[in-house]
Amino acid sequence: xxxxxxxxxxxxxxxxxxxxxxxxxxxxxxxxxxxxxxxxxxxxxxxxxxxxxxxxxxxxxxxxxxxxxxxxxxxxxxxxxxxxxxxxxxxxxxxxxxxxxxxxxxxxxxxxxxxxxxxxxxxxxxxxxxxxxxxxxxxxxxxxxxxxxxxxxxxxxxxxxxxxxxxxxxxxxxxxxxxxxxxxxxxxxxxxxxxxxxxxxxxxxxxxxxxxxxxxxxxxxxxxxxxxxxxxxxxxxxxxxxxxxxxxxxxxxxxxxxxxxxxxxxxxxxxxxxxxxxxxxxxxxxxxxxxxxxxxxxxxxxxxxxxxxxxxxxxxxxxxxxxxxxxxxxxxxxxxxxxxxxxxxxxxxxxxxxxxxxxxxxxxxxxxxxxxxxxxxxxxxxxxxxxxxxxxxxxxxxxxxxxxxxxxxxxxxxxxxxxxxxxxxxxxxxxxxxxxxxxxxxxxxxxxxxxxxxxxxxxxxxxxxxxxxxxxxxxxxxxxxxxxxxxxxxxxxxxxxxxxxxxxxxxxxxxxxxxxxxxxxxxxxxxxxxxxxxxxxxxxxxxxxxxxxxxxxxxxxxxxxxxxxxxxxxxxxxxxxxxxxxxxxxxxxxxxxxxxxxxxxxxxxxxxxxxxxxxxxxxxxxxxxxxxxxxxx
Numbered sequence: 001x002x003x004x005x006x007x008x009x010x011x012x013x014x015x016x017x018x019x020x021x022x023x024x025x026x027x028x029x030x031x032x033x034x035x036x037x038x039x040x041x042x043x044x045x046x047x048x049x050x051x052x053x054x055x056x057x058x059x060x061x062x063x064x065x066x067x068x069x070x071x072x073x074x075x076x077x078x079x080x081x082x083x084x085x086x087x088x089x090x091x092x093x094x095x096x097x098x099x100x101x102x103x104x105x106x107x108x109x110x111x112x113x114x115x116x117x118x119x120x121x122x123x124x125x126x127x128x129x130x131x132x133x134x135x136x137x138x139x140x141x142x143x144x145x146x147x148x149x150x151x152x153x154x155x156x157x158x159x160x161x162x163x164x165x166x167x168x169x170x171x172x173x174x175x176x177x178x179x180x181x182x183x184x185x186x187x188x189x190x191x192x193x194x195x196x197x198x199x200x201x202x203x204x205x206x207x208x209x210x211x212x213x214x215x216x217x218x219x220x221x222x223x224x225x226x227x228x229x230x231x232x233x234x235x236x237x238x239x240x241x242x243x244x245x246x247x248x249x250x251x252x253x254x255x256x257x258x259x260x261x262x263x264x265x266x267x268x269x270x271x272x273x274x275x276x277x278x279x280x281x282x283x284x285x286x287x288x289x290x291x292x293x294x295x296x297x298x299x300x301x302x303x304x305x306x307x308x309x310x311x312x313x314x315x316x317x318x319x320x321x322x323x324x325x326x327x328x329x330x331x332x333x334x335x336x337x338x339x340x341x342x343x344x345x346x347x348x349x350x351x352x353x354x355x356x357x358x359x360x361x362x363x364x365x366x367x368x369x370x371x372x373x374x375x376x377x378x379x380x381x382x383x384x385x386x387x388x389x390x391x392x393x394x395x396x397x398x399x400x401x402x403x404x405x406x407x408x409x410x411x412x413x414x415x416x417x418x419x420x421x422x423x424x425x426x427x428x429x430x431x432x433x434x435x436x437x438x439x440x441x442x443x444x445x446x447x448x449x450x451x452x453x454x455x456x457x458x459x460x461x462x463x464x465x466x467x468x469x470x471x472x473x474x475x476x477x478x479x480x481x482x483x484x485x486x487x488x489x490x491x492x493x494x495x496x497x498x499x500x501x502x503x504x505x506x507x508x509x510x511x512x513x514x515x516x517x518x519x520x521x522x523x524x525x526x527x528x529x530x531x532x533x534x535x536x537x538x539x540x541x542x543x544x545x546x547x548x549x550x551x552x553x554x555x556x557x558x559x560x561x562x563x564x565x566x567x568x569x570x571x572x573x574x575x576x577x578x579x580x581x582x583x584x585x586x587x588x589x590x591x592x593x594x595x596x597x598x599x600x601x602x603x604x605x606x607x608x609x610x611x612x613x614x615x616x617x618x619x620x621x622x623x624x625x626x627x628x629x630x631x632x633x
Contacts, residue, residue, distance in 0.1 A: 002128070003128055003132045005031070016101065016125055017101045018102055018121070022040050025039070025054060025058040032140040032560060034557050038103075042115060043057040043060075043061060045097070046060065067551065067555075069114055070114030071115060071117045074113040074114075076089040076112065087111055090113045102125070103115055103117060116554075120545060122554065123549070130618065135617075137559065143194075144192050144195070155193060158391060158392045159199055160199065162183065162198070162200070162397075163313075166202070166203030167294060168233040168237040168298070171444055178397055181429055184572045184626060185394060185570050188570065198313045200302070203319060210272070210273035212237050212240070215241075217272075218240065219235075230298060234444070244269045247270050250264055274366075278369070295320070299316050303316075305445040305449065308482075329379070330364075331347070333416075337415060339354060348364060349364060351407065374407060377404070394426075394427050395425070398428065399495070408424065427570055429494040430494070432497065435485070452485050453477055455506060456477050456478075456506050457481075458502075459506035460472060467508055469519075482513075483514065483517050484512055487516060488500060491576040493571055494571060494572075510580070511576055517628075521631060522587075526612055528633065539607050540603040548592055552611065559582075583619070
């Protein structure tokens with residue numbers, strides 16, 4: 001752990017031939033990011049060459065994530081040198097640049113000076129650096145501290161609500177994407193030191209539960225429920241929805257003609273639905289007992305299914321658990337502030353009267369006095385703050401729900417709870433239009449997981465066995481198939497919708513979970529041939545100064561920058577793109593290794609094992625951040 005302190009790090013740098021101490025710049029975090037070491041030395045060089053302000057020199061440097069385009073890029077206009085054309089300045093800097101560690105000769109690219117880290121310095125710095133940090137490499141866990149100057153002051157807390165399916169309804173593609181993106185966002189905040197509460201807020205209350213009970217009374221089979229509770233509830237709900245369609249058409253027609261709908265809703269399935277929900281809200285024991293039975297079956301099913309995904313929620317909350325005290329508080333304060341009014345028997349907020357015309361009018365209570373989803377969600381914010389005293393709260397949900405969350409925020413502002421409104425964020429995503437025929441009839445989360453396994457089995461049957469490094473037993477193929485679907489989703493920016501294709505997802509080449517896992521297992525196989533412990537103090541690092549090794553090291557050094565950028569945007573696609581570059585270079589390097597005879601070259605073997613072990617660690621860190629569990633030999 002020597003390099004985890006500035007003293008130990010500078011001792012290593014001095015041994016590698018660099019002048020110490022490392023130049024100090026605001027924003028440079030040399031303990032958590034090796035690229036910041038190179039930035040600091042580069043900025044110090046620039047400042048001395050053109051006699052500019054030190055902060056200007058540092059801010060003129062940006063990372064490069066393009067192979068062969070330099071590790072760091074000096075953007076010459078940012079140096080603010082007067083009376084010199086940016087191109088001329090870049091060329092002049094290249095001529096004057098010192099030929100000494102930690103850099104190789106820079107090259108000019110228009111207004112940019114592209115600087116490469118020295119192949120001599122990279123392995124000597126990076127391999128001990130990553131080895132000392134292992135699973136924490138890439139992450140600055142002090143970011144999540146309540147006070148970064150006082151590690152004993154505790155962590156900031158964030159509540160992240162994601163997945164959140166509705167009871168007795170299909171687990172949709174929107175829930176699938178919320179699950180994957182939400183797990184990634186939760187992992188991000190966890191790795192950057194926050195106290196993360198992962199919350200699954202079930203849609204377990206409301207008129208849809210009344211509709212389910214109307215179906216239960218018509219179509220239920222106790223035997224089928226005992227055999228597969230969650231699937232039978234789906235079947236019952238599907239049947240009652242079909243039976244309810246004629247009434248829905250009548251309601252739709254009446255609304256289209258601006259006719260009163262109360263009379264229609266007082267008969268048939270609509271009346272049964274509303275009556276049962278009213279009994280739930282009145283806390284009638286028989287109604288709650290039946291509802292609890294359905295809820296328990298739903299939660300048990302999801303706990304088991306999410307475990308297969310490697311996700312464990314800290315809290316299975318739900319609309320049913322919103323407290324009466326918070327509901328009363330919301331309504332009381334809104335009335336007091338003049339933002340809550342009665343209209344045609346409903347209780348509403350007319351947001352257009354409160355500088356939010358685009359939010360229109362929203363119902364908070366129905367005519368029969370039962371609560372709406374919006375009222376329950378506003379009250380849930382108060383409950384969560386009382387329970388967790390969170391510093392931030394994130395809803396990971398589809399873009400189509402943007403107005404709903406804006407209404408929550410605006411309602412809190414109308415209640416003079418700006419303190420809470422400012423802590424809330426909606427992390428949205430676009431729709432998945434389909435995952436292909438294999439997934440078309442998936443209704444439960446388990447269905448998606450089963451199709452993952454069967455799809456990868458079918459795909460692997462046509463692959464050349466020599467290209468496949470992972471085992472092809474049932475458990476491994478299930479993990480590989482799941483990885484394929486996870487990476488396929490996370491490779492798309494959140495704002496981008498997409499449709500899936502099994503062949504693309506399962507491909508052993510490219511930006512796929514299958515390719516990533518295949519590379520990881522191949523690394524494990526290579527490392528298993530030389531299981532001895534590595535002594536970094538005695539390694540012959542000169543063995544790693546060839547082009548392929550150096551390029552791999554450059555990519556490994558970039559991971560903290562990539563992770564930090566993803567933390568700011570909460571975009572997983574950047575991590576997937578990074579893993580692809582890392583895996584692509586690893587496979588090139590490993591292929592080249594097969595052509596070399598290392599017999600008798602123990603110093604080379606030990607150096608290679610150190611390189612591959614640390615590359616494996618970086619790959620594992622990135623995969624786990626994405627929510628992908630690396631498979632073993």
